[in-house]
Amino acid sequence: MMNRVNDILSRIRQPILHGRRFVAVDIDGSRLRLVLAVKRASSARIIRTASAVLPPDVQSDDPTAVGAFLGGVLRSRRMASQSMVMCVRRHEVVLKSFALPPGTKGDEIASMVQFQVEKELPFSPQEAVVDFHTAAPVGDNPDGKVVVQVAAVRLPTIDFYRSLAASAGAKLEALGLRPWANLRWLLDEGVAGEGPLAVLHMGQKEAEISIIRNSALDFCRSATLPAHAHDDVDSQEAAGRCAVAEVLRTLHSYHAAEGSGPIAGVLVCGGSGLEDKVVSELHTRLNAPCSKFEPAKAVDPPQGERSASALAAALGLAMDHGSQAGLSLDFLNPKRPKPKQDLRRVRALASVAALIAVLLAVFLLAGHVKSNRISRNAALSARLKALKQMQKNVGDLEARLRSIDDWEKASQNWLDHLARISCLFPPCQSAYITGAKSVGEDGLSFTVRAVDEQTITAIVNKLSDAGYKPQVRSQQKLNEPAYMHSAEMRLTLHDKPLGDLPQFEPRPADDISARQQDASPVRRDQPVLEPTPTTGSLADELAKPPVAPNPPPAPDARQRTPRPSRRWRPGP
Incomplete structure (x- = not known):
């Protein structure tokens, strides 16, 4: 129970700021070697190591069974993680x-x-994943060519490891x-130098021989070892002699192919249990220092391992993955050629994008201008409507004033004309007027009653002489x-000056002729001048103060102003 609690607390104490946990796994036959590390900005920190042996009922070529066993080991050793790195x-x-031509650019x-x-692979490139690593040009290469180390792995192999990680509950x-x-761990320990160095990795079923020169992997091959058991001395000696023979054969082939000088030494690592015997045999067969590689850093060998040298591959894998650049060779994330850019197409797309941007800017600007103009148009429309209403009111007032002015200018001086006409008439004993009305703008119509025809003729002559x-x-x-x-x-x-009025005889006191009523009908829609019952003379009637004519009514602002009448209309 306490172990479970400690495991949970240890996971809580690993925040994101301190890095991300991952597990490096090295599978050597039936042996699993594990390293739990935390990836930081440009390095990895080792937390815990472990080692386990597959049970007899688990086949090493079954990814599902091996993955399930691996997941159980990780959980039991408190090394469970969502990320996994394998080799x-x-x-x-x-x-x-x-060897590429000198001056080859990195993107080429x-x-x-x-x-x-x-042209070099024994199978189709579509059936494999190819990755490469650019090694520094060797010093004895006079041409300065760039040396590239290429590795290809078939797709079924990659699927095997991916399925194994998924069965363990992690992502590869x-x-x-x-x-x-192994090279990465040697470089981290500061062992690999400029001279050729042979590294022998002893496994349970195979031996891997690598030649390292100028801190790069210059040559590498593998050899199958005969089966050997820890309690069988003969099988162990046979496996040891086979490993030594493969190392000698590799060195002879390398010297023949590369033409290089003698090697600087041989390092032996692994967890097969034959490392000490192989080192002793190589020391007697080679004129070069031979030693067993022991990590200089404080790495304790896990339970079940004799030496930390068995963890060289897992430790190097963890350190390489934790670096800033990642694995030098990564078959899940291989380096691929960049697609060649079509400059004409790029320019065309850039032109189209620029055109779209310009059109969008113009559209936004036009929308902004249109919005401002719509707002201004609304304001101006409101002001125009107010001004039109004001103009209409002013126009109505002006029309009313003009109508009054025209009426005043066009009206005749009716009182003066009536006074002069009254002076031209004979006395009421000879004639009188029964009714008078205006006709048009400058006409006057009336009816005369006279004692004889000569009186009417005399009235006509006097009016003619006066210009009427x-x-x-x-x-x-x-x-x-x-x-x-x-x-x-x-x-x-007429419009002629009237001058002074002539003298007329006053009406006699016993005048009763004006009391008679006119029997002829009078139209109700026309103004008339009728004799009063107490007067019999037109002159006496005109001596009364005149009644001012009624001005035309004020026109309504909603109706058309009628033309004012120039006819004089006396009051009732």
């Missing part, structure tokens, strides 16, 4: 070295490797190469005792 063995990889290496590897983040993992142009419309003789003649006259007024 493939040398016999599962096709490894080639290419992937394309050249892809072109060259199609990277898949490297075990010789490269009288017209007798009708004349008749009545059956009345006093005023037997009646005539209807019409005068046309």
